[in-house]
Amino acid sequence: MSYTPEQQFQHKIDQEIKIEPKDWMPEKYRQTLIRQISQHAHSEVVGMLPEGNWISRAPSLKRKAILLAKVQDEAGHGLYLYSAAETLGITRDEMYHQLHTGKAKYSSIFNYPTLTWADMGAIGWLVDGAAIMNQVPLCRTSYGPYARAMVRVCKEESFHQRQGFEILLVLSQGTDEQKAMCQDAINRWWWPSVMMFGPADEASPHTQQSMQWKIKRFTNDELRQKFVDICAEQVKTLGMTLPDPDLKWNEEKGHYDFGAINWEEFWQVVAGNGPCNKERLATRQKAWNDGAWVRDAATAHAAKKAAKHLHKVA
Amino acid sequence: MNIYWNQQWPAHIQYALFLADNALILAQQHSKWCGKGPILEQDIALSNIALDYLGQARNFYQLAAEELNQLEGVQFYTEDSLAYHRTDRNFVNLLLTELEQPNWGHCVLKTFLYSSFASLVFQKLMHIQAGELTAIAEKSNKELAYHKRWSQDWVIRLGDGTAESNTIMQQALNQIWPYAGECFIPANFETVFWQNHPSFFHELEKEWMDYLQTIFTEATLQLPAKQAWQTGGKQGIHTEQMGYVLAEMQYLQRTYPNSVW
Numbered sequence: 001m002s003y004t005p006e007q008q009f010q011h012k013i014d015q016e017i018k019i020e021p022k023d024w025m026p027e028k029y030r031q032t033l034i035r036q037i038s039q040h041a042h043s044e045v046v047g048m049l050p051e052g053n054w055i056s057r058a059p060s061l062k063r064k065a066i067l068l069a070k071v072q073d074e075a076g077h078g079l080y081l082y083s084a085a086e087t088l089g090i091t092r093d094e095m096y097h098q099l100h101t102g103k104a105k106y107s108s109i110f111n112y113p114t115l116t117w118a119d120m121g122a123i124g125w126l127v128d129g130a131a132i133m134n135q136v137p138l139c140r141t142s143y144g145p146y147a148r149a150m151v152r153v154c155k156e157e158s159f160h161q162r163q164g165f166e167i168l169l170v171l172s173q174g175t176d177e178q179k180a181m182c183q184d185a186i187n188r189w190w191w192p193s194v195m196m197f198g199p200a201d202e203a204s205p206h207t208q209q210s211m212q213w214k215i216k217r218f219t220n221d222e223l224r225q226k227f228v229d230i231c232a233e234q235v236k237t238l239g240m241t242l243p244d245p246d247l248k249w250n251e252e253k254g255h256y257d258f259g260a261i262n263w264e265e266f267w268q269v270v271a272g273n274g275p276c277n278k279e280r281l282a283t284r285q286k287a288w289n290d291g292a293w294v295r296d297a298a299t300a301h302a303a304k305k306a307a308k309h310l311h312k313v314a
Numbered sequence: 315m316n317i318y319w320n321q322q323w324p325a326h327i328q329y330a331l332f333l334a335d336n337a338l339i340l341a342q343q344h345s346k347w348c349g350k351g352p353i354l355e356q357d358i359a360l361s362n363i364a365l366d367y368l369g370q371a372r373n374f375y376q377l378a379a380e381e382l383n384q385l386e387g388v389q390f391y392t393e394d395s396l397a398y399h400r401t402d403r404n405f406v407n408l409l410l411t412e413l414e415q416p417n418w419g420h421c422v423l424k425t426f427l428y429s430s431f432a433s434l435v436f437q438k439l440m441h442i443q444a445g446e447l448t449a450i451a452e453k454s455n456k457e458l459a460y461h462k463r464w465s466q467d468w469v470i471r472l473g474d475g476t477a478e479s480n481t482i483m484q485q486a487l488n489q490i491w492p493y494a495g496e497c498f499i500p501a502n503f504e505t506v507f508w509q510n511h512p513s514f515f516h517e518l519e520k521e522w523m524d525y526l527q528t529i530f531t532e533a534t535l536q537l538p539a540k541q542a543w544q545t546g547g548k549q550g551i552h553t554e555q556m557g558y559v560l561a562e563m564q565y566l567q568r569t570y571p572n573s574v575w
């Protein structure tokens with residue numbers, strides 16, 4: 001008896017055998033991955049902007065070096081991920097085009113403004129922290145190139161998270177003004193970070209299929225709960241609080257209960273109406289447009305060189 | 315507490331601060347491009363270069379701070395007090411390093427001019443007995459060789475790319491070129507520092523100019539006609555731009571003095 005390609009494909013997935021670029025795969029699997037990986041890549045690149053905003057104002061040379069290296073790491077993550085997506089038959093330029101025309105999304109968290117230095121700490125701790133929570137399971141995702149890219153990414157993300165927490169720790173032990181700055185940043189970044197896990201499971205249409213294909217291994221709400229549990233403990237080390245009056249340990253469940261998420265805000269930001277959606281996109285578009293002459297020149301020069309070389313050979 | 319430049323400081327300390335200021339201000343200007351480069355790989359490359367300069371600046375500042383503390387029997391010189399608690403009249407970086415970088419051509423050209431100049435200086439430092447300065451030069455020389463290689467390739471690529479890129483690069487070169495000469499016009503502390511090598515600046519100028527000419531020719535770029543060089547950076551007399559560079563860089567340290575970050 002013979003199996004259909006779909007059955008063989010699902011069988012591999014069930015056996016935890018990685019799917020590689022040349023393997024047969026359902027078109028929808030390919031499309032889902034392109035959407036997810038490119039969205040992830042765009043998030044890395046757009047994510048450079050809010051933190052890039054503070055490189056020039058970092059309060060010490062050491063902090064400046066750490067922040068610059070961090071933002072540069074994010075560019076590297078973008079690069080790995082664009083390369084992984086390219087193995088699925090889409091070019092980087094096509095993905096950029098989707099980003100610049102608003103067809104492709106990126107993580108909504110980067111549509112919030114970075115207003116004080118403490119935001120660099122809060123982003124490292126909460127945003128990179130949430131990213132790790134999302135990304136560690138992706139190291140075992142079923143598509144080989146994506147999984148391998150994530151292994152490299154995750155290593156660096158955990159550095160970022162520790163560095164962010166350390167920024168906050170120093171502030172939390174500083175002057176009253178620094179402590180206030182620290183608490184304020186946590187207040188502003190907490191809920192957007194909780195929203196980073198995406199819509200609640202019952203409102204997440206792709207989850208079931210993605211779980212079956214082992215692109216995803218945990219649901220949004222499972223990961224979100226894990227994140228809240230960890231942060232609720234870590235915030236105590238800072239002597240700060242999370243801005244949620246309903247946050248409370250639930251002995252019976254063995255988890256923290258937490259307050260209702262403002263889904264209206266979530267969907268507004270997704271729809272492009274967050275505080276910085278327009279600036280972020282405009283900055284990326286400008287960088288792309290302003291860079292056209294550089295890319296054109298590089299192409300032209302390479303062609304000239306090749307022609308000269310050919311001439312010499314002939 | 316502000317730190318004021320003191321011409322009585324030993325020449326090698328002034329020289330270390332000169333190299334530190336150059337590297338810091340260049341890193342500061344380059345890092346504003348992080349996330350905005352024309353090609354993701356090149357965005358990473360320029361950030362890398364900025365990180366290298368930042369690292370060099372820190373090494374030189376730490377050295378100067380240690381020596382100044384010893385000399386004056388104080389504790390307040392640190393890499394951060396030197397970077398964050400001087401006004402522009404007390405910075406001695408080359409004007410070249412503080413110039414704005416309105417397009418990628420400026421990023422490439424400034425890197426090209428500074429790294430090719432600095433690698434000649436650092437190679438010379440490696441051949442004399444200048445203690446810690448020599449040690450830092452040894453550490454940094456590899457980085458500079460990479461910056462030089464990277465920027466040289468891009469000068470050629472962009473100069474000899476399209477008609478548009480040639481125009482942009484030529485305009486950038488016209489704007490930046492008047493600031494090149496300051497590199498080989500010695501300030502007092504440099505004359506003292508290199509006093510056992512009286513021909514150093516003359517040789518530097520010759521070797522550097524020959525190299526630049528070769529690359530610009532390959533890039534089909536024209537050196538602007540001879541004109542007076544813009545100078546003053548080494549005496550703390552900067553462009554109007556410099557005040558803004560420092561205002562931005564020093565903002566947190568100035569707003570919240572006596573804080574630990």
Ligand SMILES: [Fe+2]
Pocket residue numbers: 044073074077153157
């Ligand atoms: Fe990342």
Ligand SMILES: [Fe+2]
Pocket residue numbers: 074128156157160
């Ligand atoms: Fe990160």
